[in-house]
Amino acid sequence: MNVSVVGSGYVGTTVAACLADLGHDVVAIDIDQEIVDTVNAGETPIHEPGLPELVETHAGGRLRATTEHDALTDTDVTILAMQTPSREDGSIDLSVLKAGTRDTGEALAEKDGYHLVVVKSTVIPGMIEAEIEPVLEEASGKTAGEGFGVAVNPEFQSQGSAVEDFMQPDKLVFGAEDERAFGALHELYNPLVEANDGVPVVETGQREAAMVKYANNVFLAGKISLINELGNICKEFDVDSYEVADAIGLDERISERFLRSGVGWGGSCFPKDTDALRAAARSVDYEPQLLDAVVGVNDNQPRRMLDLLAQHVDLAGNRIAVLGLAFKPGTDDIRGSRATVAIDGLLERGADVAAYDPVAADAMAEKFPDVEYVESAAAALDGSNGALVLTDWDEFGALDDEFETMADQVVVDGRRIVDPREGMTYEGLTW
Ligand SMILES: NC(=O)c1ccc[n+]([C@@H]2O[C@H](COP(=O)([O-])OP(=O)(O)OC[C@H]3O[C@@H](n4cnc5c(N)ncnc54)[C@H](O)[C@@H]3O)[C@@H](O)[C@H]2O)c1
Numbered sequence: 001m002n003v004s005v006v007g008s009g010y011v012g013t014t015v016a017a018c019l020a021d022l023g024h025d026v027v028a029i030d031i032d033q034e035i036v037d038t039v040n041a042g043e044t045p046i047h048e049p050g051l052p053e054l055v056e057t058h059a060g061g062r063l064r065a066t067t068e069h070d071a072l073t074d075t076d077v078t079i080l081a082m083q084t085p086s087r088e089d090g091s092i093d094l095s096v097l098k099a100g101t102r103d104t105g106e107a108l109a110e111k112d113g114y115h116l117v118v119v120k121s122t123v124i125p126g127m128i129e130a131e132i133e134p135v136l137e138e139a140s141g142k143t144a145g146e147g148f149g150v151a152v153n154p155e156f157q158s159q160g161s162a163v164e165d166f167m168q169p170d171k172l173v174f175g176a177e178d179e180r181a182f183g184a185l186h187e188l189y190n191p192l193v194e195a196n197d198g199v200p201v202v203e204t205g206q207r208e209a210a211m212v213k214y215a216n217n218v219f220l221a222g223k224i225s226l227i228n229e230l231g232n233i234c235k236e237f238d239v240d241s242y243e244v245a246d247a248i249g250l251d252e253r254i255s256e257r258f259l260r261s262g263v264g265w266g267g268s269c270f271p272k273d274t275d276a277l278r279a280a281a282r283s284v285d286y287e288p289q290l291l292d293a294v295v296g297v298n299d300n301q302p303r304r305m306l307d308l309l310a311q312h313v314d315l316a317g318n319r320i321a322v323l324g325l326a327f328k329p330g331t332d333d334i335r336g337s338r339a340t341v342a343i344d345g346l347l348e349r350g351a352d353v354a355a356y357d358p359v360a361a362d363a364m365a366e367k368f369p370d371v372e373y374v375e376s377a378a379a380a381l382d383g384s385n386g387a388l389v390l391t392d393w394d395e396f397g398a399l400d401d402e403f404e405t406m407a408d409q410v411v412v413d414g415r416r417i418v419d420p421r422e423g424m425t426y427e428g429l430t431w
């Protein structure tokens, strides 16, 4: 199939490269010339394991990039993968997606024959019919369901394992209102379904598909907040919450995954999507008490880390090493990272921060230009009076003698990654 992907960010680039690898001819369309040039040069605009190999293999062949939306007239399917960020009140800001939808609709006006528009961006149920379809209809002069189809196809890839997640999905969710749209989606995903024998394909309505995405994310965020709350209680009772989590995870109804307690969840999705669903609930006069608590527990975890550290070290005027800036390992993304909250708190309390991350320091330097960024965990620890561990990069688990160069060996671990050693004052956040 000929496929266009509008928006070549974290999701769009991965989806475009994977679909090319599955045999489709793909054009990635982005308004950012630098992204387009990078992809066309066979390189990836984001840090994502496995992606450089795919882009290098297919760029100039089955994968190309352009800033011209007109390119989508030569394709059968257009996937919309633009950002849907939070507004101040938590609700999602559709302005970028709507602008890109307008560009898409204007290009569709020139297209002969049926075309499927697939919304991959995360949007609240009802917004497609109310805000996206009308823009497509107006800009293209065509009617949804006749001249073109609209489908909702949420994406469940996680950053750091996005390629693997896309290529080996737990499920595919197709939300559409007519058979033609379902047919085009099946054709698009056929190579993936063939490669993943038995992968469930959920066919449902547009609104349900949109809600599946939110439900998936808030369920996982809620699971982590629940284990964090349990972990906070465990710590007070001198109970190792990781042993408790291992045991409850053996119950198949609970499952062992997403039971790692600590400094909490960040990223571009969990914070944005829980906020969006809470705002949507309030907009229809429903008080989402449990979702509020899920966020409340998460907001508290970095503060608890600072309080723990402050029990052992004066923060004002002392050098504190911050190990890990990315919101999780395997990515250079700092959106929603717990490290941003922790650094904010450290600076507020007058600490001198020495920060290290293998790939995310440049992104953090844009947010906190005055923090000292160093080239290794060892350099961050050297001479510091305390350390906070905020991302579970494997290399932090291998640290050993490096701790001996600290002025005070006080380590507060928010990810259960550091091996405590003799001479170290070690505090696990939830154990
Ligand atoms: N990041 C993830 O892992 C993930 C996973 C699942 C779903 N999602 C959802 O997918 C959507 C995209 O997220 P993301 O993290 O990839 O965002 P992103 O900000 O990384 O990428 C969006 C891209 O769209 C481009 N863009 C903006 N306007 C455009 C236009 N008019 N035409 C063409 N390109 C345009 C931007 O330049 C940018 O490169 C969001 O709704 C998000 O909630 C994200």
Ligand SMILES: O=c1ccn([C@@H]2O[C@H](COP(=O)(O)OP(=O)(O)O[C@H]3O[C@H](CO)[C@@H](O)[C@H](O)[C@H]3O)[C@@H](O)[C@H]2O)c(=O)[nH]1
Pocket (backbone or CB within 6 Å): 155, 156, 157, 158, 159, 160, 217, 220, 224, 257, 258, 259, 260, 261, 262, 263, 264, 265, 266, 267, 268, 269, 270, 327, 328
């Ligand atoms: O047991 C756990 C698991 C995760 N986390 C944290 O949770 C956050 C999110 O991690 P993860 O879900 O692995 O990464 P994301 O890339 O944010 O992926 C989530 O958000 C994506 C965007 O919507 C979805 O597509 C994915 O299915 C969903 O897992 C990170 O800060 C992790 O450190 C924990 O604290 N404990």
